[in-house]
Amino acid sequence: MFDDQRLKWKFKRGSDEALTLIYEKYLDSMLTLALGLLNDAAAAEDVVQDVFVAFAQSRRSFQMWGSLSGYLATSVVNRARDYQRRRRCHARLGPELPVGAEPADPGQAVILSEQTRLLQAAVARLPDEQREVVLLRLKADMKFRDIAKLQQTSINTVLSRYRYGLERLRSLLDGEVEKWDR
Numbered sequence: 001m002f003d004d005q006r007l008k009w010k011f012k013r014g015s016d017e018a019l020t021l022i023y024e025k026y027l028d029s030m031l032t033l034a035l036g037l038l039n040d041a042a043a044a045e046d047v048v049q050d051v052f053v054a055f056a057q058s059r060r061s062f063q064m065w066g067s068l069s070g071y072l073a074t075s076v077v078n079r080a081r082d083y084q085r086r087r088r089c090h091a092r093l094g095p096e097l098p099v100g101a102e103p104a105d106p107g108q109a110v111i112l113s114e115q116t117r118l119l120q121a122a123v124a125r126l127p128d129e130q131r132e133v134v135l136l137r138l139k140a141d142m143k144f145r146d147i148a149k150l151q152q153t154s155i156n157t158v159l160s161r162y163r164y165g166l167e168r169l170r171s172l173l174d175g176e177v178e179k180w181d182r
Contacts, residue, residue, distance in 0.1 A: 074142030
């Protein structure tokens with residue numbers, strides 16, 4: 001498997017193989033990140049698809065010195081924020097599915113365990129800033145200083161959001177775990 005530096009170099013020089021390898025390497029983690037941010041599988045897929053299309057189109061002007069994972073994660077976060085803004089601005093056309101709702105696709109229902117649904121529900125209950133920090137750190141493996149740049153805040157604020165987010169998740173999940181132990 002190619003390392004990221006070589007993939008970036010080949011991508012900038014027009015390699016379709018490099019683009020394919022980047023897509024295959026990062027698709028799952030970017031989908032997980034988007035799903036955690038949006039709590040909507042269809043919207044997450046749309047956001048990630050948009051990110052990869054824009055990435056592919058940027059080949060000629062592509063300039064990046066940091067990590068490829070961080071670049072793509074930042075793109076996903078920004079697209080997810082745009083999606084959430086648009087969703088808030090438009091009148092609701094119908095009721096939203098509750099956080100713990102069964103997915104429409106039966107194949108997805110088999111894959112998602114009850115524990116996964118509980119975790120997704122708990123993550124969805126975090127405040128936006130905390131959810132973003134927790135997911136960027138745990139799912140996109142971004143460094144706290146990079147998250148601070150993305151959120152345009154101090155690293156201490158990011159560290160606090162991370163700590164409070166994890167504490168809130170523990171609190172939310174402890175209540176659920178007690179239900180399962182009975």
